[in-house]
Amino acid sequence: MTLTAREEDTFPFFQDYIFAKSAIVLTEEKRYLVETRLAPVVQQANLSCLGDLMRALLRGDRQLETAVVDAMTTNETSWFRDKSPFEALRDHVLAERMTANSGRRALSIWSAACSTGQEPYSVAMILEAHFPELSFWNVEILATDLAAGALARARQGRFSALEINRGLPAAHLLQYFSREGAHFQINDSLKRRVLFQQLNLAQTWPVIPPQDVILLRNVLIYFDAPTRQRVLAGVRANLRPGGFLLLGAAETTRELVGGFVPISVAGTTVYQLKEN
Amino acid sequence: MRALVVDDSRAMRALLTNILQSIGAEVTQAKDGCDALARLRSADRLPDLMLVDWHMPEMDGLELIKQVRKDPAWKPMTVMMVTTESEQENMVRALLAGADEYLIKPFTRDAVLEKLNLLGVHVPEQALAALTGG
Amino acid sequence: MPLIEHISPATIEEIASQLWASLVPAEGVLLPSAYAVERLRRAGEPITAAVSITGSCDGTVELCCPRSLARSIAASMFCVAESDLDEASITDAVGELANIVGGNVKSLLPPPTALSIPVVTTARAAGDDGTAAGCVVGFDLLGEPVLVLVRDASLAPA
Incomplete structure (x- = not known):
């Protein structure tokens, strides 16, 4: 995927940001999760990379904040889960x-x-x-x-x-x-x-x-x-x-x-x- | 657990077979209803589970299920329809024909295991515990 | 009744993304792409699978992608290495994809309708430049283009 920032490492920012907003802890091995889940957010907001998304969040974009929190929360669920x-x-x-x-x-x-x-x-x-x-x-x-x-x-x-x-x-x-x-x-x-x-x-x-x-x-x-x-x-x-x-x-x-x-x-x- | 996978697509049979094998099932395959009936008749042991596609040449899945449910010896077998047919009227037809459950294509591996768990087909705890996605 | 009245690009997007979510690992997100037609033109050998719908509405549902992508999808369905796949397996896999998309489209149409068995060719889908009478939706999967065409037989080709 081309959306992964090559020049700048945005992962530490997203780790802190997501913890602050949701208390969800993202360890180093969840790096891929940040990349795959935020790629559609980047695309839908017409941004070019995770770095742009980071800068938009730092500017206080509330709409993107909701989109990022939604994307990063695991919505894995099922009916009668585990029966x-x-x-x-x-x-x-x-x-x-x-x-x-x-x-x-x-x-x-x-x-x-x-x-x-x-x-x-x-x-x-x-x-x-x-x-x-x-x-x-x-x-x-x-x-x-x-x-x-x-x-x-x-x-x-x-x-x-x-x-x-x-x-x-x-x-x-x-x-x-x-x-x-x-x-x-x-x-x-x-x-x-x-x-x-x-x-x-x-x-x-x-x-x-x-x-x-x-x-x-x-x-x-x-x-x-x-x-x-x-x-x-x-x-x-x-x-x-x-x-x-x-x-x-x-x-x-x-x-x-x-x-x-x-x-x-x-x-x-x-x-x-x-x-x- | 023994399972029979009935679908005219080799890719779909392979996909379902892999999922079933991953939970330790012994899987045989059939390419349509006639083939499935022949395999059931010649099998030395009845499968515990049969997954059946709806649209297949020779004999379709609905007819296969009707045939299977006519034979009391095959009654213990759990039958699930796996098909792109997702109209509720068709689900009713499949259940009335004798299907125990219904799975719509496309499906995920998790969905197959969850349906099997519903049906009381033994799914190893490990496989169920791994249904966390994420 | 025109088939296309029951189908929108949004429904095709939804059907296709569900299909991919079911088949490929989480990394392979299917994203709508306006560039798929152009990329498919530049990509290597294409493969197209078509199923036809007859009954209350008549038309076809086609799925077109580069052979290289078809090969990796087939490998994931058969759970084997790409090098171990024969031609028939790739054809069968892409045919089943078209069958699933077609079956889902069919379920949106008023009954009665019937779905044909898939036909797979090594051509690009006709009218993939947007001249097809119906609905064409392009996607990007792992950097490769995928097109889904829903052709309405009741409309005259442009």
Whole structure:
């Protein structure tokens, strides 16, 4: 690719810039990632190289800032990602929270790094398919992400065939989507269940109502240790006693702040905040 | 795991075969529905999984799935349609014919493994854990 | 009904970029390119794969690229070294690409429609200079040009 700056090394700048904006840590071996992900940004902005992009960012170009943050956040996601956490949700977590909340008839679930929406919509599909009794409850699915572009797509609920292919059972595709041109549009009944909002986990959080379930999947891996600890402390503060935290398959729990009890269910581990 | 890949394109058969072999499957190939039926009849052990293209000469994938589902001995086999046909009516036709899942071309390797995981076909943990992209 | 009413350059871009995202490693980003026609003209031997659509709309979907690019795409599909590829494998691979693009275009058209098996030639796609009656979209993949043409049979050639 010709977009790689030969004369000037822009990588250290992008390392610092992306950490400042998103707390994402890019080690030396992620150099290629900066080059491949930012090449389309350079092209779309009619710039000639990463050096030009760097100078535009230094001038404070907000539009490019959003484009760069969006490009550098990993929007790798799929429906019912890893399958087992969603089975745990269906078979254990939701039932337990429904018992706990049966008096209030309210349930709140937060997908804290929702990317283009597959995770919160998968949760919404589980609620709709397996918990018809919840239609008489006040159920809120909050879905947040750092990347404005990903969130805009999530809100739209329009997915390409390539995205639809990723882990969505064909029966669900037929039930919850309709075809619009080259895309598949998620039904309004599911769209209405999810509230999308931009949130940078690495910065100060807005006021979030207490949650019964928090999905914080495949996001801690991009942060350094102090950021991870801050985020986990925030999760704990926003979870109801007895509420559940679901992490990504590859994420370890050594840094999990006290108070969580690991529970093995459906071949995965979920973390329940102890009742006080 | 044993798999049968049915597609009239050699390149597509190779692509799917490589993905399946990467998770330890033993793969045989067939170039159309007739070829697949012949291979199933002469196989000493039934494949666990069959991936089927829709449009093929001789016998198409839809007809193949109907034929396969007529024989109770072949019932345990998991069948996934893999095709460029992405109209929802066609998905319904494939599922009614007896397909267990449906994958639209083009697809990524991750998509194949995720569908197999959905179908309860054993995918090694390592391969699943590697589905992080990035 | 004119086929082209259902197809826009944006849909072709989307179909093609999905195809490439599925086939080539992350480094090979397919970018729209206004220079693809000119680059293809200057590049070495071309290869063109075509599928025709018949039914409610009639037309063809063609994919044209330099042979060198076809060879590396085939190598990635067959998962072998480029030097181990025979001609038939390259033809088969490019034919399947046209089949996938054609199948995706077909799914945007009102039923009933049918897709032919791909025909692969070593010629440049006719009308690749923009005179084709339909929609021509150029791309750049790893520095090499790729053209996707959707030709509408109901329109008279210019």
